[in-house]
Amino acid sequence: QVQLVESGGGLVQAGGSLRLSCAASRRTFSDYAMGWFRQAPGKEREFVAAINWSGSSTSYADSVKGRCTISRDNGKNTVYLQMNSLNPEDAAVYLCAADRATRPSATVRAIEYDYWGQGTQVTVSS
Helix, strand or coil: CCCEEEECCEEEECCCCEEEEEEECCCCHHHCEEEEEEECCCCCCEEEEEECCCCCCEEECCCCCCCEEEEEECCCCEEEEEECCCCHHHCEEEEEEEECCCCCCCCCCHHHCCEECCCEEEEEEC
């Protein structure tokens, strides 16, 4: 079992930046690929970014490519999402997820993630 706790969300003006963090409870954090997803009211959960177990491979949704960077610190059992140039369309609850399957690159499919955090709210004012 892995417990995930997100933090770093909040209210930011359009054009601003936020850095989200997701702390994992499990010592074998490095065994898991990690992903960030987001869900806005009335919308389906959508993929944002993912990183494989070692950090050597990352994937991004087209909507955030060039504005967001996912990274991980296996020594701190934490994955990060740096978000820049935020716009109102980025407002959502951001959730991190852990995938225990061994893959060379992290999956972008939410259904393949095994553990989820509760999420952190990101609000962007125009």
